Amino acid sequence: MTFAYHYAQGGVFSSIGHTMKQRAGSESGRLRALRRAFDNALRLKGIPAEKLKWYRLWVRRFHRFLPEKPLPVRKPDDIALFLRNLDTDLNLAPWQREQASEALRVLYAVVLACPWAREWPPSPDVPSGNTRERRIVPGSASSPPRPREREGAGGALERLRSELRVRHYAFRTEKTYLHWVGRFLAWRRGRPVDEEIAAAVRSFLEDLAIRGKVASGTQRQALNAVAFYLHKVEGVPMGDLGDFTYARSSRRLPVVLSRPEVERLLSALPSSLSLPGGLLYGSGLRLMETLRLRVKDLDFELSQILVRDGKGKKDRVTILPDRYRSALEDHLEIVREIHEQDLKRGFGSSTFWPSLERKYPRAPQQWPWQFVFPSTRLTVDPATMTARRHHLHHTALQRGVTEAAARAGIDKCVTCHTLRHSFATHLL
Structure with missing residues (x-):
């Protein structure tokens, strides 16, 4: 069954949980009609209602892949390149790539009724007379070298x-x-x-x-x-770009919280994020420096934290705040229990540097090399393709700080880096 196709140029399916600014007049209606047609086509295929949002997500991702090119005028080459780009993402499982391919097939073969989409995956277009080969005309200057x-x-x-x-x-x-x-x-x-x-x-x-x-x-x-x-x-020289339009850059002063605001923010953090959030301010750590801390990096006797591979691949030492000393010791006991359970189940390795693991093959399973703030679940390490325990995902801490600022009634644009700026300012 083929649905009549309506399209609002530049539009794409609205995101779940987010409101999209509605376009004026008939454009908004055409966009809603396209989404309804896409959803109906998926339902006829037997896709459960709770999974429709994931198919819409792949269409949005394909739209963002080439935002300058409207969806209806895209060709098999564009789809092939997008699917190849998904193949390079080691975080995606094979079934997710198949789901993305199926979402685009429904969009172009069923909803938009493109003839070239009847066979899937579509063959890339190679226009006659232009195979994209480098051509050298006798008697003329050779064209500049191009990538293969x-x-x-x-x-x-x-x-x-x-x-x-x-x-x-x-x-x-x-x-x-x-x-x-x-x-x-x-x-x-x-x-x-x-x-x-x-x-x-x-x-x-x-x-x-x-x-x-x-x-x-x-x-x-x-x-x-x-x-x-x-x-x-x-191995191709890029040459002189000359004068071209740079995106406008702006120099803004960093957002700094007062001491009472920091206290309210840290108090509003959930218990699972109170320690990493506290180290952002108490030790002046960056977001990823906090999450990548390993047990061996905490020195309770000297009250210091060793930051490995910081910005610019540089190591440095910062303070370990006394306020969080006892809480960190209790937290590490819980992390040790999780690590021992992983070892009993045949896992227990943390994500590691491949070159260092070749030199110390048992190090990923040793206690000093475990993350201070481990993830709640095992993950597949893209370097070794084995199940290991990574650190807490950065979006969890970012979202927690933003939501805590709202609960604390702080009317400023607060991010994790805001706490680092506040740490440096309060030391002055």
């Missing part, structure tokens, strides 16, 4: 991943670079074949600033990712 596009975006991203891991880049940096290079390769497919690399990069960055309205830091992040890919992976 015939290999496909998936192969390019895999080579980028290998290069990042050889250089021991952080896992979060790897995910960020893969995202921006994938965006750049997808965006470049619609450009002229003989376009110079510098001009393509400049146009891509300007498009992010003008149409994407990204922040200056985001634009520079994309530039760093593309520059690394071209120089380290493809």
Whole structure:
């Protein structure tokens, strides 16, 4: 059964739990009609109502993957690149990738009734007369070298991943670079074949600033990712970008809480987050520095905390506040019990550095190397593909601090880093 297709350009299904600013007039109606058609198609396939939100999530994620390109005009190449990009995300299970593919199949084959979507997954389009090969016309100047596009975006991203891991880049940096290079390769497919690399990069960055309205830091992040890919992976000089439109950067003063406000905020934190939240302020730690603390990093005798691999890969020593000494000791007893239970079940390893684990293979299971704030469940380590216990997820602490500020009646934009700024200010 095929549904009539209605589309509001630039729109995408509204998020569960969040309200979306409604478009004026008929656009809002067309957007609702598209969502109803998509939901009806999923129900006819027998998808339970409680799982519809996950299929909508994949469509939203595909929309954000190429926000400058409306959904109806996207081609098989765009879908293939998106699915390849999902294959590079080690946090996704195979069934999640299949769910994403099925969501796009329903959208394009059933709701939008695209002829090319009848066979799934669709074959990438290769227009006749333009195979994207580098062409050199006799008697003319050779065109500038281009990345190996015939290999496909998936192969390019895999080579980028290998290069990042050889250089021991952080896992979060790897995910960020893969995202921006994938965006750049997808965006470049619609450009002229003989376009110079510098001009393509400049146009891509300007498009992010003008149409994407990204922040200056985001634009520079994309530039760093593309520059690394071209120089380290493809061995192609990027050239001089010249003058191009930078996203506007602003210099803002940090938000600082008063001492009474800090007391109210820490008191409003839930018990499970009171210790990590207290160390953000009491020790002046950054968010990930707090969550990555291991048992051996706490020195109760010297009342200090050793921060490993901080910003800039630097180690430093900070204070361990007396206020949380006894609470930390009680907390570590609970963590030790969890660790012993994991060992009895055949697990007990924490996520670890692969190179260090080769040198000390038993270290991940030893007590000093366990996280001070472990996750409540085991996870699959993307480096070893084994079940291990990671640290508490950063979003849990971020959300806890934000909600605690609201409960405490603090009318400021409070984040985890606000506590670090407050720590430094109160030391003056």
